[in-house]
Amino acid sequence: MKVAVLGAGAIGAYVGAALHRAGADVHLIARGPHLAAMRQHGVRVLSPRGDFTAHPHCTDDPGEVGPADYVLLGLKANAYGACGPLIAPLLHERTAVVAAQNGIPWWYFHRHGGPYDGHRLESVDPGGAVSEVLAPERAIGCVVYAATELQSPGVVRHLEGTRFSVGEPDRSLSPRCQDLSEAMRTGGLKCPVEPELRGDIWVKLLGNISFNPISALSRATMRQMCLHAGTRRVIETMMRETLSVAEALGCPVGVSVERRLAGAERVGDHRTSTLQDLERGKPLELDVLLAAVVELAEITGVEVPTLRTVHAISDLLALRSAA
Incomplete structure (x- = not known):
């Protein structure tokens, strides 16, 4: 399983470190002093559940990573519409995009069913800019219940919670969700697949x-x-x-x-x-x-x-x- 974390801040680096510990091929995409520290010393996780250090590949160039099976978005949602040049090198035909965001996601009405099926929300997908970059059919929803913070460059302090609920917009128990869930659990995280995410x-x-x-x-x-x-x-x-x-x-x-x-x-x-x-x-x-x-x-x-x-x-x- 190849996983690219685009925007490997506190949450992204924490999940990436856990998946790397589980044996996944993990690539963290970041910048600045945080990137430099991770390249030199790895990702150091300080947690009440036990400290550990992981050494996944770290870069500021998505082209260096190439297509992945899963792209975990650690960007703020208001940056999604402009992330096209960053995410394009990471995508192949079946790449799943896991949006670890707060709030209402751009894919909310994708395969929703009922009178609002397919409706686009202007506030989260202005002019369709996000859907154009992140096709809704790629989306796996993710609700984060973990709290982390960057204590210093390359050092993630895990405060509480390890649950990352995932689910398909169409409510199916898909193999891609189940495979991701298994990898997350192997890495020490809780990752239930929720049909009603x-x-x-x-x-x-x-x-x-x-x-x-x-x-x-x-x-x-x-x-x-x-x-x-x-x-x-x-x-x-x-x-x-x-x-x-x-x-x-x-x-x-x-x-x-x-x-x-x-x-x-x-x-x-x-x-x-x-x-x-x-x-x-x-x-x-x-x-x-x-x-x-x-x-x-x-x-x-x-x-x-x-x-x-x-x-x-x-x-x-x-x-x-x-x-």
Whole structure:
């Protein structure tokens, strides 16, 4: 099994190191000091489950890697539309693209069935630019429940969780999903194949759609947002509106708002990825989290006034931070 990780940051390098440990032919594509450190010392993983070091091939040139069986996308979703020159050398006729992203993916309605089958969401696939680069039939969905961070170049600190749920857009238990799942498990990760992966997408999105933009607007940690009574009420409302959209799409979510909030509070003084991006001057990945659900509310006729308000304010923040 040949695996290319395009955008081997904290999550990508962690998965790549695990797959390399399982015996897969792994190629990490990165840049800068992180790439230099991985080339010299390998990927060092620091984890409560045991530290280890892996030495997969590392490069900044996808052409050096060539076609792979699986391409794991570690890029931010807002970079997908422009990744054509990077991903093209990695593709052969049957290459699967595993998008380890938060939010609503560009393939969401591919082989969805029902009245929205094949519908394209402008917020996540503007003008079809993402689908043109990443054909939906290549997509394997992936919902990440692991938390990692780059402690320093080449050093990944694994904080918690090892689950990477995967699934086909058409809900089939395909050989390519099963083979990937087996390799991930051999490498020490949990990787269930979920026929109804869209349910997992919405469960994770409940937290991302609310905590991520609010954290960027308030500069607050997870715990601080949960303990502030007014902010907690806003987050509860955002979650309930999100659940209404999911239900309108025929995808009931088997988790309560109260349980989701309790889990977030237990995380403690963690800064969301959106807040970290803001502090580092990076683009904010809000379209797939918030704009997409507002667009889904429009096509399903669901009223989401709080989501619309937070979207308007956070979108202005994103525009100003990018200026």
